[in-house]
Amino acid sequence: MTLFREINSLLFGLFLMVMSVLVYFQFTQTRDFMSQQMESDLNNTITSLGLMLKPHIETGDIATAETLVNVIFEGGFYRKVTLKWLVDGKEQVWENPIVIQGVPQWFVDLDLFKKQKKETLITSGWMQLATIEIEGHPALGYQELWRVMNDTVMILSLLFILSIFALRIRLNRILKPLHNIAIQARDISQRKFGQDIELPKTTELKDVVGAINSMSGQLKQIFSTLDQEVNELKEDKLVDQVSNLPNRQYLSAQINNWLNEPGFGGLILAKFDWLEDIHSKYGYQGRDEIIKVISNRMQSELPKVTESIIARISNTEFAFLITKAEKSTIEIYLQSLIRLINQEITKAGCTPNTRFALGVSQRIENMQSADLLSQSDNALQQAQRDNKVSHWIDADQPQKYSRAQWRTKLVDAINNNDFIFQWQPILSMTTEQVIQREIYCRLNIDQNIVTAAEFMPFIELLSLGAELDKCLLQSIEQQNILALAEEGVAINLTHDSLQDPEFILWLANYLEHSTYAERILFEIPESAAISAFDQSSKLLEIIRASGAKIGIDQCGRQIGSLEYLQKLQPDYIKLDLSFAYYDKLNQNKEVCRALVNVAKGLNIAVIVTGIEDAEQLSHFHSLKAAGYQGYISPVEDVVSN
Numbered sequence: 001m002t003l004f005r006e007i008n009s010l011l012f013g014l015f016l017m018v019m020s021v022l023v024y025f026q027f028t029q030t031r032d033f034m035s036q037q038m039e040s041d042l043n044n045t046i047t048s049l050g051l052m053l054k055p056h057i058e059t060g061d062i063a064t065a066e067t068l069v070n071v072i073f074e075g076g077f078y079r080k081v082t083l084k085w086l087v088d089g090k091e092q093v094w095e096n097p098i099v100i101q102g103v104p105q106w107f108v109d110l111d112l113f114k115k116q117k118k119e120t121l122i123t124s125g126w127m128q129l130a131t132i133e134i135e136g137h138p139a140l141g142y143q144e145l146w147r148v149m150n151d152t153v154m155i156l157s158l159l160f161i162l163s164i165f166a167l168r169i170r171l172n173r174i175l176k177p178l179h180n181i182a183i184q185a186r187d188i189s190q191r192k193f194g195q196d197i198e199l200p201k202t203t204e205l206k207d208v209v210g211a212i213n214s215m216s217g218q219l220k221q222i223f224s225t226l227d228q229e230v231n232e233l234k235e236d237k238l239v240d241q242v243s244n245l246p247n248r249q250y251l252s253a254q255i256n257n258w259l260n261e262p263g264f265g266g267l268i269l270a271k272f273d274w275l276e277d278i279h280s281k282y283g284y285q286g287r288d289e290i291i292k293v294i295s296n297r298m299q300s301e302l303p304k305v306t307e308s309i310i311a312r313i314s315n316t317e318f319a320f321l322i323t324k325a326e327k328s329t330i331e332i333y334l335q336s337l338i339r340l341i342n343q344e345i346t347k348a349g350c351t352p353n354t355r356f357a358l359g360v361s362q363r364i365e366n367m368q369s370a371d372l373l374s375q376s377d378n379a380l381q382q383a384q385r386d387n388k389v390s391h392w393i394d395a396d397q398p399q400k401y402s403r404a405q406w407r408t409k410l411v412d413a414i415n416n417n418d419f420i421f422q423w424q425p426i427l428s429m430t431t432e433q434v435i436q437r438e439i440y441c442r443l444n445i446d447q448n449i450v451t452a453a454e455f456m457p458f459i460e461l462l463s464l465g466a467e468l469d470k471c472l473l474q475s476i477e478q479q480n481i482l483a484l485a486e487e488g489v490a491i492n493l494t495h496d497s498l499q500d501p502e503f504i505l506w507l508a509n510y511l512e513h514s515t516y517a518e519r520i521l522f523e524i525p526e527s528a529a530i531s532a533f534d535q536s537s538k539l540l541e542i543i544r545a546s547g548a549k550i551g552i553d554q555c556g557r558q559i560g561s562l563e564y565l566q567k568l569q570p571d572y573i574k575l576d577l578s579f580a581y582y583d584k585l586n587q588n589k590e591v592c593r594a595l596v597n598v599a600k601g602l603n604i605a606v607i608v609t610g611i612e613d614a615e616q617l618s619h620f621h622s623l624k625a626a627g628y629q630g631y632i633s634p635v636e637d638v639v640s641n
Helices: 002-060 062-075 139-189 203-238 248-260 275-302 327-347 368-383 403-415 452-461 465-478 501-513 526-531 535-543 563-568 577-584 589-601 616-625
Strands: 078-085 091-095 117-124 127-136 265-273 308-313 317-322 358-364 390-393 419-429 434-445 446-452 489-492 519-524 549-555 571-573 605-608
Touching: 002 062, 002 078, 002 117, 002 127, 002 139, 062 078, 062 091, 117 390, 203 248, 248 308, 248 317, 248 368, 248 577, 265 327, 265 368, 275 308, 275 327, 317 327, 327 358, 327 390, 358 368, 368 390, 390 535, 403 434, 403 452, 403 465, 419 465, 434 452, 452 465, 465 489, 465 501, 501 535, 519 535, 526 535, 526 549, 526 563, 535 549, 535 563, 549 563, 571 589, 589 605, 589 616, 605 616
Parallel strands: 358 390, 434 489, 489 519, 519 549, 549 571, 571 605
Antiparallel strands: 078 091, 078 127, 117 127, 265 317, 265 358, 308 317, 419 434, 434 446
16 A cells, blocks of 8 residues: 555544534534423423413313323424323323324434423322323424434535545645656666656655665766766777777777678778878877878768778778678779769869878688788789789679569568577576577578578568568467567567668567567667667566567677667566687786676676687686577577477
């Protein structure tokens, strides 16, 4: 029961008790008063009647005596009058039935008034002539008592109702700070820090509100400090201080990540020897200023062509990792980059198309990080030897299908639910028990099994992500896969689904009718959570309303604030594969630890990814993460019922 209801109930009970006492007091006082009034009236009547009857009884005028009694009997509230002549023993009785107008019978049946009788002896000197007995009628008492109590109860009830309304309004105002404190405390428990509560006028509540505001501010400062620590560590370890671009270490980790995930694109290595000329003329300050300018332009203009990671890997060398582009798009990107470089060379007073070189290579199937870097470096050196602006090493990898053929075959396979499912167990860091399973899908195309690494790039290229997710979820439901995994199944959602309002509505309906909605763990990549925050927030509300959970994949990949974690409050995060890569190099463990501390501070479970063996796993035990996954726990086929 809420404090408001407890106080309201207490005051309600006290007021009811006071009202009951007042009603009882009024009732007894009125009843006693009416009893006394009827007794007094009875005494007066019998005295008066005795005096009036005496002369007529002395003369034996029976008719006149009876007339007088009739007048008294009919004019007053008397139930019974008995006149007894002592001379001959004759007895005359007048009776009136107890019928009381305007009073409920149940009230009369309470028998609130005792019978009142008065008897007097009529004498003439020493001679006893007659006796007269009068029994009072209680009608007057009942009528007056009913009227008084009716008025009293009505007035008190009206006062009671008005008081209750006034009390509720006043209590709401008095307890509003406590209600705000409860909301603030709940938000603090969920690591949400809003505005301070307005200080109330009540002294005691003012102290409590002040303490809550202070605690909220301190906790907010702690989490802000942790977030800032992660940002500073990332900038110190992974960002070039002059250009504010990612450095070689970050680029290497992201190349490794990219090659371990489905995708296509390429890598451009660039050497800007003209920066050495600037250094010779204007010193390192002039060179650094130009580096900042050209870096800002590259960051703002080149991503408009296609998604890419731009890094400065040495004084005069830059790298451009193009993560989602076909050859034609890479060519456009390369042309845009050359145009941008020439513009800056011209501004610096140097000759365009000289003193810089670009080496381009494309990603091919089963390519390793060293292979991609080696090809781009070879292309760069060839461009320098040939005195060219750029050189492209064409992978000349034959395409299985054209883009139009991929669209047709993917649409057919998706709509026909030609999915072949596998999943990978995610194990507890402490008990080694399976805590969830991440599901992967392959497609049956032309009687061949096509892996996600092969078809997912075309899913993204052709904007088929939302359609894929819909059919995949329907197929999981039809094959009753969720019934096989009580610990829960993690399902990755594509960028297309997050940005499609129709998919979000469809998902709400799907979860409403799903038998095992609480076993689904939806995962969205960190980049999508940041770039499509509003859609992610809306999706999270729908998912949580159904009992399902949500996680953030590739957490820590982006260089920037982790404030989105505090706002979205996911159930868990999966650390980016780059942290496992850094672990191999014994680098940036403090970044990983700070990120984990931020998540734990927000009560978000942490899962380490990319674990290959027990030795590597042992390095992460000190982080006390909730679980881990990687090649150490291989992928398994899903055998549905």
